[in-house]
Amino acid sequence: MEMIFKKNKRSIKLTADLGLYPLSTIYSASYVFLDRATIYLDKETDNKVAIWIFPKNKKDNLDGIGKDFCNELINYAHYFDSLKINGDIIKILMQKALFSAAPSLLKEAGKKEIEDLVEELQNKEKP
């Protein structure tokens, strides 16, 4: 993968691979930059997005802002990845915290889980 930088007088353009930086990651990084720059997205190819960055402060260094944006992309790519990996653990911890406050919820959740398991087994047994 390469991040290609192209510079004009007033803007800088990066090219990002959607396979590495999904649209949600690009939007998240763009949102963080709202106070510094206007971001415009365009498709270069099926898998590549052109990210145009127009700094709001004309004195801003274009290379610097481009590199900062790349850092934000990596930041959010890592964040969403971690969320995926740790999602189940976070869910268990949240459930523990909630059920300790309301034990009746635990009984209902346990009953539902058993019902789902029984249904799953019944479906497996069917030819």
Place this chain on the structure above:
Amino acid sequence: MYPFLHRSDNKRYIKLHSGLYKKNLLKEIKAEEPCYIKSIKAHKNYYLIDLHTNDSKDYFDFLDYLIYRERSK
């Protein structure tokens, strides 16, 4: 000319790729703030947005607003 502008019939439109900007969001914005978007046209893989303004500062504000709305969902 800015890369997000498209000229046609002596008018300037903001062009937004349909794979990157959702039509539902654009329709929502048009419904909620009719003073912003005049019309939305489909053209090849793009939506062409006619705004109630020709000021380039407003074009930038609109692009900012799209990012804000998309991320706020």
